[in-house]
Amino acid sequence: QKEVEQDPGPLSVPEGAIVSLNCTYSNSAFQYFMWYRQYSRKGPELLMYTYSSGNKEDGRFTAQVDKSSKYISLFIRDSQPSDSATYLCAMSANFNKFYFGSGTKLNVKP
Amino acid sequence: SAVISQKPSRDICQRGTSLTIQCQVDSQVTMMFWYRQQPGQSLTLIATANQGSEATYESGFVIDKFPISRPNLTFSTLTVSNMSPEDSSIYLCSVTPNDRVYGYTFGSGTRLTVV
Numbered sequence: 001q002k003e004v005e006q007d008p009g010p011l012s013v014p015e016g017a018i019v020s021l022n023c024t025y026s027n028s029a030f031q032y033f034m035w036y037r038q039y040s041r042k043g044p045e046l047l048m049y050t051y052s053s054g055n056k057e058d059g060r061f062t063a064q065v066d067k068s069s070k071y072i073s074l075f076i077r078d079s080q081p082s083d084s085a086t087y088l089c090a091m092s093a094n095f096n097k098f099y100f101g102s103g104t105k106l107n108v109k110p
Numbered sequence: 111s112a113v114i115s116q117k118p119s120r121d122i123c124q125r126g127t128s129l130t131i132q133c134q135v136d137s138q139v140t141m142m143f144w145y146r147q148q149p150g151q152s153l154t155l156i157a158t159a160n161q162g163s164e165a166t167y168e169s170g171f172v173i174d175k176f177p178i179s180r181p182n183l184t185f186s187t188l189t190v191s192n193m194s195p196e197d198s199s200i201y202l203c204s205v206t207p208n209d210r211v212y213g214y215t216f217g218s219g220t221r222l223t224v225v
Contacts (some may be wrong), residue, residue: 002152004152006152008150036216041218041219041221042218042219043114043116043202043204043216043217043218043219044153044202044214044216045215045216046214046215088152088153090153097155098155098214099152100152100153101152102150102151102152103152
């Protein structure tokens with residue numbers, strides 16, 4: 001079983017839609033959770049960081065962590081064509097090593 | 111956050127040869143990491159490179175195949191040795207900036223094709 005599971009998509013939505021991206025994990029020791037955005041032919045860039053459970057909001061982006069279900073989500077409100085990218089979740093127990101999901105490809109259509 | 115320059119951005123290499131990838135950071139960082147990203151798969155950590163010590167390799171990766179240098183706090187190289195088509199992948203350099211204890215900053219990656 002993989003440490004982190006992420007639906008690869010692709011996910012295609014119309015501009016303005018609310019997007020929900022998700023990851024599940026198996027290691028209950030994970031407590032640091034991140035979301036990265038990766039544009040084509042670029043390296044991943046950090047979008048959101050959450051420690052332990054709860055929600056965190058930053059502009060149009062909201063990250064949620066449900067440790068009891070071992071499930072994390074990233075919501076994008078009012079999605080834009082510029083949000084089209086691959087979104088990677090990442091998580092760690094102790095900050096020494098991070099485990100990444102395989103990424104979900106998102107396409108926001110104008 | 112730190113800015114990473116990674117070279118080359120892409121290369122096509124013959125099997126059996128070696129390629130050295132360079133990673134330059136615009137600020138001093140303690141830890142540098144090398145990842146591999148294969149199509150449809152998650153990022154896989156190859157090794158962690160600390161200045162002044164031997165790199166620490168993850169399970170499945172060995173120094174003879176992926177030698178790493180870390181001569182100072184702003185620079186590292188990863189060599190992919192005796193390449194085979196299975197080594198075709200994107201290789202990414204990453205750092206944890208000293209002023210931000212969480213998350214990684216990534217370079218743009220090196221897209222390697224072995225023929």
